[in-house]
Amino acid sequence: MFQNRKLRRIALAAALIPASVLLAGFIFRNVLLNRLLSDRIEKLEAVTGMDISYLKAGFSGISTINIYQLYLLPPEADTLMTIQRIKLNIRPLSLLRFRLKFGFAEINEPKLTLRREGGESNYLFLLNHGSDSDSSTTPDTQGRNYKAFADHIFSLIFSYIPENIRIRGLQANALIDRHHLFFRMDDLLIDDRTFSTRVYVVEDSISNQWNLGGLIQPSTFSAGFSLTTTGPAPVKIPYLQHRWGLLLAFDSLKLELKYKKESDSCSRLTGNMRTTNQRINHARISPYDVVLSSGSAEFSIATGNAWAEIDSATRISFNGQDFRLFARYDQIPEKRIQLRINEPDFDAAVFFNALPDGLFTNLADIRVQGRLGFSLHFDLNPDLPDSLTFNAALKQKGFSIQSFGATDFRRINGDFPYTAYEKGVPVRTFMVGPENPDFRRLDQIPDYLKYAIMTSEDGAFFLHNGFIPDAIRESIITNIREKRFARGGSTISMQLVKNVFLNRNKTITRKLEEMLITWLIESQRLTDKERMLEVYLNIIETGPMVYGVNEAARFYFAKDVSKLTLAESIFLASIVPRPKAFRYSFDSKGNLREHLKAYYELVSSKMLRKEWISQEDYDHLAPAVELKGPARELVVMTDTIPAGEIEEREEF
Incomplete structure (x- = not known):
């Protein structure tokens, strides 16, 4: 009997020990909780660079945690986020092992505030923090480490998204360089990694509503999203138009993505x-x-x-x-x-x-x-x-x-009205054809002028199919070097298409359309080279409201184009790239400027090599002209050209 009582005491003690532990755990559960939360917060602060604090935290029952008034404070910046209450379901036994195993989570009234003014911000630090050691500069690189940056961003996205969570009353305000954005989601439920919600968006007082849904799988770093409009107005991606002048809108978008660290280097x-x-x-x-x-x-x-x-x-x-x-x-x-x-x-x-x-x-x-x-x-x-x-x-x-x-490109073969533009504004319309007294057939235009302009603008005009790859390459190089659209690499064919068929908007699509129409005209032989050159010479700008080579001959030299000399023809060719430059073609003594003398030598030598002029023409050419037409009254004879006075023809 004594032995039985001893066994019962041992059994009772064995039962009381875990019960006591459980009782102690229950009594001191809030102490253990705050210790564990402090450890978690300390780790999060190290990863994010933020100060994270809360008003109080405690258990409700044995498996529910409530955290009240959580604050996320960036270093030396305005508050990034506040949350009124976080409700977490945990596995109670995990607390005894000093771990927190979360189940379902509920977040109430989170408010995110993004602020940026110039270089000051309360959120940009998140993009770099945590990857500074290997993202900026290494012994072998200068600049950003793209892999480390991408790893950091996707780790932030996928590491802190739970499998089951409900977020109520989410609000996000963004004030970026005085541009205001507001987002609201009344109820976002992520259930077994899937979610759906309605998003209310206000951008500078213009409101919209979207449906957002998807699937997030943090374990595989993969996700799928769908975004659709709820009404007649499309989904408009905010901020892009304010920041870069870009409108990007759609009725629906579906996106699936997966991120993988394939190796240490990729x-x-x-x-x-x-x-x-x-x-x-x-x-x-x-x-x-x-x-x-x-x-x-x-x-x-x-x-x-x-x-x-x-x-x-x-x-x-x-x-x-x-x-x-x-x-x-x-x-x-x-x-x-x-x-x-x-x-x-x-x-x-x-x-x-x-x-x-x-x-x-x-x-x-x-x-x-x-x-x-x-x-x-x-x-x-x-x-x-x-x-x-x-x-x-x-x-x-x-x-x-x-x-x-919409356009029959063969109309260039007949008479047609042409509208001239300046800075995108139509300034004059005239007929291209015999109805216009200044129109000249190609055989009425002297070879000197035809070849001088071709030498200046497009010496291979009769040989190419609308494009000169080397000229396009050189134009790209020039634009990169000057960081602007300074040179277009246009052939006479492309200039003609731009002037006859296109608007003057300097856009990428207009340039692409110009190239595609040029390809169609040249490859399908919609007109011949002679007609293209004829039209071109009758519409090119050569001075203030002066269009076509016959108007130019009268404006500068008070004569018909058929009477031009070689020297006068080269002078007109020099005007084509810079139609307003004639005013500053002469120095204070009435002589052509030095750069024009060099231009004469360059153009005439090229014309000689192509046998467009004779050796005698070349030997007797003098870089000098006398203006006798209305242009004479507009010329400014000076040794110094005022800054900004000479504008080149719009090439792009």
């Missing part, structure tokens, strides 16, 4: 994106909204310590036309930008039908048949512009135009 983001009724507007792209009824992309973007690459597995599609893209930027051993597109064979009809509304207005509704092939190779060290490698080609196979759309 990380990769893969995924796909789909949009419907996408609208793009930017002053440098087009004066009109560019509309894509459907657009998609399958992308693979890799980052390394000193490089970033869109690899050739990336495929972009718009309105049914797709192409593969390769792009890469290297920081070492020298800066290098590469861009390649190679689509050797595609349906021409699909391509022209896919051209977005608002992009190429002259080509709207054109009907074609046959096959096309396009290639582009761009390779540049931006610190050494002359290193540029540039090749582009559009090839055809069985291509033909079945019917013209």
Whole structure:
């Protein structure tokens, strides 16, 4: 019996010990909780660089934690976020092991405030904090470590998103350089990694509503999102228009992505994106909204310590036309930008039908048949512009135009009204044809003038198919060097297309449309070279409200164009690139300026080599002219040209 009592005492003691531990854990659970929270907060502060504090925290029952009035304070900046209450369900036994195993979480009334004014901000520190040691400069690189930066951003995104959470009354205010944005989500529920909610957006008093949903899988660093409008107004991505003048809007967007650290030297983001009724507007792209009824992309973007690459597995599609893209930027051993597109064979009809509304207005509704092939190779060290490698080609196979759309480019073959523009404003309209008394047929224009202008503007006009690749390359080099659109690389064919068929908006799409129309006219022989040159010589600007070479001959020399001498012809050729420059062509003694004397020597020597003038013409040429027309009254004879007085012709 004694033995039985002893066994019962042992059993009772064995039962009382864990019970006592549990009782002690229950009694001191709030103490343990605050200790664990302090440890967690300390780690988060180290990762984020913020000061994190809360008013109080405690248990409600044995498995529910409440944290009240949580504050996220950036270093030396305004409060980033406040949360009224966080409610967490935990596994109670994990507390005894000094761990917190969270179940469902509920966050009430979080308020995020983003502020930026110039270089002062309360959020930009998050982009760099935690990766400073390996993201900025290493012994082998200068500048950003792209892989470390990408790893840091995606780690922030995926590491702090729980599998199950409910967020009520979320508000986000952004005041960025006095531009105000406001977001609100009344109820966001992430249940087993899936979520859906309605987003209310206000940007500078303009409101909108979106439906947002998706799936987030932090364990695999993958996610999928969908964003759609709830009404007639499209989803408009905020801030872009304010910051960069870019409108980006759509009815729906679906995005899937996956991030993977492939090795110590490479990380990769893969995924796909789909949009419907996408609208793009930017002053440098087009004066009109560019509309894509459907657009998609399958992308693979890799980052390394000193490089970033869109690899050739990336495929972009718009309105049914797709192409593969390769792009890469290297920081070492020298800066290098590469861009390649190679689509050797595609349906021409699909391509022209896919051209977005608002992009190429002259080509709207054109009907074609046959096959096309396009290639582009761009390779540049931006610190050494002359290193540029540039090749582009559009090839055809069985291509033909079945019917013209908005514009019949063959109208250049007959008489037509031409409208001249200055700074995008129409200033004068006149007929190109015999109805105009100043119109001159090509055979009525002296060879001296034709060849002088061709030498100055496009010496290979009768030999090329509308483009001179080396001239385009040189124009890109010049634009990179001067950091502006300073030179367009235009041939006479391209200048003619720009002047006759296009507006004067200096946009990327206008330049692309110019090149595509030039290709159509030249490749399909819609007109001959002689007619193109004839029209060009009858419409080019050569002075204030002076258009065409016969008006120029009368304006400068009070004679018909057919009577011009070689010296007068070269003088007019010098005016074409700078129509207003004639006022400062002479020095204070009435002689042509030194740069024009050098121009005479350059042009005449080229004309001699091509046998466009004789040796006798060359030997007897003197760089001197006498103005006898109305221009004489406008000339300023001075040794110094006032800054900003001479404007070059708009090339781009």
